[in-house]
Amino acid sequence: MYTEMAVTPCLTVIALLLTMIVIKLVIRRIVGSVQNQRPVPPVVSWVYMMSALPTLLMKGQQVVIQDMHTKLGSVFTLSFFGVKKVTFLAGPEVTAHFYQAPESEISIDNLYEFTVPIFGKGVLYDVDLATRSKQIRFCTDAIQPMKLKYHVDSLLHEVQDYFSKWGEEGTIDLKQEIGNMLMLIAGRCLLGVDIRGKMLVEVSTLLHDIDHNGLHLFSFFFPYLPIPSHQQRDKARAKLGQMFGNIVRLRKNSGRIGVDVLQNFIDSQYKDEYSMSEDEITGLLIALLFGGHHSSSNTATWTGACLLSHEKYFVAAIEEQKKVMGKYGEHIDYKILSEMGTLHFCIKEALRMHATSSLLIRHAKKSFCVQTREGTTYEIPEGHTLASSTVVSNNLSYIYKDPHIYDPYRFSEGREEDKVGGKFSYTSFSGGRHACLGEHFAYMQIKVIWSYLLRNFELKLISPFPEDEWEKFIPGPRGKVVVSYKRRHLVST
Numbered sequence: 001m002y003t004e005m006a007v008t009p010c011l012t013v014i015a016l017l018l019t020m021i022v023i024k025l026v027i028r029r030i031v032g033s034v035q036n037q038r039p040v041p042p043v044v045s046w047v048y049m050m051s052a053l054p055t056l057l058m059k060g061q062q063v064v065i066q067d068m069h070t071k072l073g074s075v076f077t078l079s080f081f082g083v084k085k086v087t088f089l090a091g092p093e094v095t096a097h098f099y100q101a102p103e104s105e106i107s108i109d110n111l112y113e114f115t116v117p118i119f120g121k122g123v124l125y126d127v128d129l130a131t132r133s134k135q136i137r138f139c140t141d142a143i144q145p146m147k148l149k150y151h152v153d154s155l156l157h158e159v160q161d162y163f164s165k166w167g168e169e170g171t172i173d174l175k176q177e178i179g180n181m182l183m184l185i186a187g188r189c190l191l192g193v194d195i196r197g198k199m200l201v202e203v204s205t206l207l208h209d210i211d212h213n214g215l216h217l218f219s220f221f222f223p224y225l226p227i228p229s230h231q232q233r234d235k236a237r238a239k240l241g242q243m244f245g246n247i248v249r250l251r252k253n254s255g256r257i258g259v260d261v262l263q264n265f266i267d268s269q270y271k272d273e274y275s276m277s278e279d280e281i282t283g284l285l286i287a288l289l290f291g292g293h294h295s296s297s298n299t300a301t302w303t304g305a306c307l308l309s310h311e312k313y314f315v316a317a318i319e320e321q322k323k324v325m326g327k328y329g330e331h332i333d334y335k336i337l338s339e340m341g342t343l344h345f346c347i348k349e350a351l352r353m354h355a356t357s358s359l360l361i362r363h364a365k366k367s368f369c370v371q372t373r374e375g376t377t378y379e380i381p382e383g384h385t386l387a388s389s390t391v392v393s394n395n396l397s398y399i400y401k402d403p404h405i406y407d408p409y410r411f412s413e414g415r416e417e418d419k420v421g422g423k424f425s426y427t428s429f430s431g432g433r434h435a436c437l438g439e440h441f442a443y444m445q446i447k448v449i450w451s452y453l454l455r456n457f458e459l460k461l462i463s464p465f466p467e468d469e470w471e472k473f474i475p476g477p478r479g480k481v482v483v484s485y486k487r488r489h490l491v492s493t
C-alpha cells in the first residue's frame with residue numbers, strides 16, 4: 001500500500017514530463033515548419049542581369065540597383081552562378097539588423113581585408129574583434145566633441161592662412177582648393193604642429209597613390225594580388241608609414257605634450273596597461289586620415305556646388321553668418337559652429353544627395369528575418385553577402401519629400417524627415433555598430449571652411465553642376481568645380 005502510494009506520484013511526474021517533452025517537440029516542429037516556409041527574397045533573373053549590363057557599364061551600379069529596387073522592392077538577391085549571393089536591403093524597415101546585430105551574426109571583418117595593406121598590420125581589420133573594438137574606442141575618444149573644441153582655433157588659423165594666398169578676385173577649382181585645405185586641417189588635428197607645409201604635400205601625394213592603386217574592384221576581392229598597382233600601393237604605404245613613424249617616435253622622445261590625436265594615441269592604453277606600439281599608432285593615424293579626408297573633401301565640395309546653384313539656400317546661409325557675427329563678432333568656437341543650423345542642414349542635404357559611401361557591405365554569419373513595409377517576411381540565409389545602398393535609402397520618397405530636390409530645410413524643426421522616417425533613414429554616415437566615428441569632426445571641418453568662405457568672398461559657380469563619379473570607391477564630383485571669387489567683408493545684422 002505504502003509502495004503503491006509512492007509510485008503513483010512518481011508515474012504522474014514522469015507522465016507530465018513526457019507530455020511536456022512531446023508538446024515542446026510538436027511546437028518546435030510547427031514553428032520550425034512555419035520558419036522553413038518563410039520565403040527567401042526574390043532573386044534577380046539572369047535575363048534582367050544581362051539586359052542591365054550596358055546600363056551598369058555606362059551609368060554605374062547605383063542606377064541598376066535603383067531600378068531593381070523599383071521592380072523587386074526593398075529586399076532582393078543577386079545570385080552569381082549560385083556560388084555567391086548578395087542580398088540588397090533598402091530602407092529603415094529592413095536594415096535594423098544589418099546595422100545593429102553583433103559581429104557574431106552580421107560581420108564586417110573579412111570584407112574589409114582590402115584595408116589591411118593600406119592601414120597596416122596589427123590594426124583594425126587585421127586584429128581580433130576585442131583588440132579592434134579597443135582601437136576603435138581609442139579613435140572615438142581622440143575625436144569626441146569634447147576634444148574637438150580645442151582644435152577650432154588652430155583650424156581657423158590654417159583656414160585664414162590658406163585663403164590669404166588667394167588674390168582680390170579670380171577663379172579656382174573648388175575641389176582642389178578644398179582638398180588642399182582639408183589636408184592641412186586634418187594634418188593639424190591628427191599630428192599637430194609636427195607636420196607642416198611641404199610634408200603635407202608629400203602626404204597628399206602618397207595618399208593619392210594609395211587610393212588610386214589600392215581601391216580597384218579586384219583589390220576588394222584579392223588585396224594581395226601581385227600586380228603593379230598593388231606594388232605602387234605598397235610602396236606609397238611604406239613611405240607614408242615611415243614618415244608617420246618618424247613623427248610618432250620624435251614626439252615620444254621629445255616628451256612634448258601636444259593637443260592632437262597623436263598625443264591621445266600615445267597616451268591610450270589597452271586593458272593590461274600597455275600602450276600602442278609605434279606601428280599601431282601609425283596605422284590608426286593613416287586609417288583616420290584615409291577614412292576622413294576624401295569623404296570630408298567630397299562633401300565640402302558638394303556643399304559648395306549645391307549652395308552656389310541654389311540661390312535661396314545660399315542667401316539663407318549668408319544671412320545666418322551675418323546673424324552669428326551680430327551675436328559673437330568675428331569670434332568662432334565649437335559652440336558657435338554648432339549654432340550654424342542652416343549651414344549644417346545645407347551640408348547634410350548635400351551629403352544625402354551625394355553620399356560618399358554608396359554601398360555598405362556586411363556578411364550574414366547567421367540567417368535572419370526581415371519584414372518589409374508591405375508586411376512580407378523574408379528569411380535571409382546564412383552565408384549571404386549583404387549590401388545596403390545609401391543612394392537608394394537616402395532617396396526613398398516615403399521618407400523624403402521630393403527626394404531629387406535639394407531642400408536642406410527638410411531636416412529643420414517641424415519637418416525632420418529623417419527622424420520621422422525612423423532610425424536608419426539617413427545613412428550617409430552609416431549607423432549602428434559601424435557608424436562613422438568622424439561625423440562631428442567632419443561637420444566641424446566643413447563648417448569652419450564654409451563659414452570663412454561665406455564671410456569673406458562673393459562666389460559664383462562657373463562650370464556646370466558636376467556629375468557624380470559613380471565609378472569611384474569614394475565618389476565625389478566629377479572634373480573641376482570652377483568657381484569665381486571676389487573678396488568682400490560681410491557686415492553683421
Ligand code: HEM
Pocket residue numbers: 136139143287288289291292293295296299351356357360361427428429430431433434435436437438439441442
Ligand atoms: C563627410 C565625411 C564623412 C562621411 C560621409 C563618412 C562616412 C562613413 C561611413 C558611411 C562609414 C561606415 C562604413 C560602413 O558602415 O561600412 C564610416 C566609418 C568610419 N569613419 Fe567616416 N565619414 C566621414 C568622415 C570621417 C572622418 C573625418 C573620420 C576620422 C577622422 C572618419 C572615420 C571613420 C572611421 C574610423 C570609420 C570606421 C568605423 C567602424 O568601422 O566602426 N570618417 N564613415
